[in-house]
Amino acid sequence: MPRPRxxxxxxxxxxQYAEARGCQIEMSPGHPWGKIRCPGCALIWxxxxxxxxxxxxxxxxxxxxxxxx
Amino acid sequence: xxxxxxxxxxxxxxxxERVRALYESGCGDMTFQGDETxxxxxxxxxxxxxxxxxxxxxxxxxxxxRGLTVHGVENQELVGLADIAWRLDRTVESSRLLASGRRxxxxxxxxxxxxxxxxxxxxEVAAWANEHLDMHFDPHETDLIAAINAxxxxxxxxxxxxERERRALRMLAAAG
Numbered sequence: 001m002p003r004p005r006x007x008x009x010x011x012x013x014x015x016q017y018a019e020a021r022g023c024q025i026e027m028s029p030g031h032p033w034g035k036i037r038c039p040g041c042a043l044i045w046x047x048x049x050x051x052x053x054x055x056x057x058x059x060x061x062x063x064x065x066x067x068x069x
Numbered sequence: 070x071x072x073x074x075x076x077x078x079x080x081x082x083x084x085x086e087r088v089r090a091l092y093e094s095g096c097g098d099m100t101f102q103g104d105e106t107x108x109x110x111x112x113x114x115x116x117x118x119x120x121x122x123x124x125x126x127x128x129x130x131x132x133x134x135r136g137l138t139v140h141g142v143e144n145q146e147l148v149g150l151a152d153i154a155w156r157l158d159r160t161v162e163s164s165r166l167l168a169s170g171r172r173x174x175x176x177x178x179x180x181x182x183x184x185x186x187x188x189x190x191x192x193e194v195a196a197w198a199n200e201h202l203d204m205h206f207d208p209h210e211t212d213l214i215a216a217i218n219a220x221x222x223x224x225x226x227x228x229x230x231x232e233r234e235r236r237a238l239r240m241l242a243a244a245g
Binding site: 050 | 152
């Protein structure tokens with residue numbers, strides 16, 4: 001079953017960016033919305049309603065880039 | 070108020086319960102990485118009157134959650150493309166084009182060339198970005214972060230010291 005889309009489009013794009021690099025998205029109930037699991041790296045936590053969706057999306061990409069190189 | 074971006078290093082395991090508590094403690098402007106094995110980190114974008122206040126309020130919000138301690142502000146001088154992209158607010162691909170000289174000339178040369186990616190000296194990249202991308206990185210911030218990290222380290226070690234030693238440290242810090 002496909003995972004639900006994140007309600008913030010910028011964050012959803014960052015999640016697709018992570019998936020394209022071999023990371024997996026896992027859902028959580030409520031806050032946080034979920035987490036990104038990249039091979040060999042600690043979990044990256046995804047907010048449901050970050051204070052600024054653009055900044056959160058940028059940070060998610062940053063942490064994924066650091067993991068997968 | 071300005072928005073300041075930086076990365077904090079955190080001691081203590083990050084569980085789902087703690088991450089939820091972090092949100093409730095006002096950390097919705099941070100992105101956390103870490104798990105039950107610890108340690109973790111947080112990318113922060115904090116609005117504050119100045120850089121020091123931004124860091125101190127972020128540290129306070131994280132440490133409001135029992136079991137978590139901030140042990141440093143990231144202050145790497147050698148950075149890879151992922152960190153350059155984050156600091157310049159660009160994608161990695163855009164930063165790669167800048168570094169290759171295909172978009173603009175004069176980007177600093179990497180100081181470390183590895184098979185798994187090159188490393189640049191951040192002070193050189195920041196000076197180049199100020200000149201060519203109209204950015205405003207303050208070289209003073211590096212000194213400020215070094216001082217804050219020293220204070221965090223003193224705080225960490227203080228519990229192991231006797232009162233007279235802690236008093237001597239306070240006098241030393243107040244001098245100058």
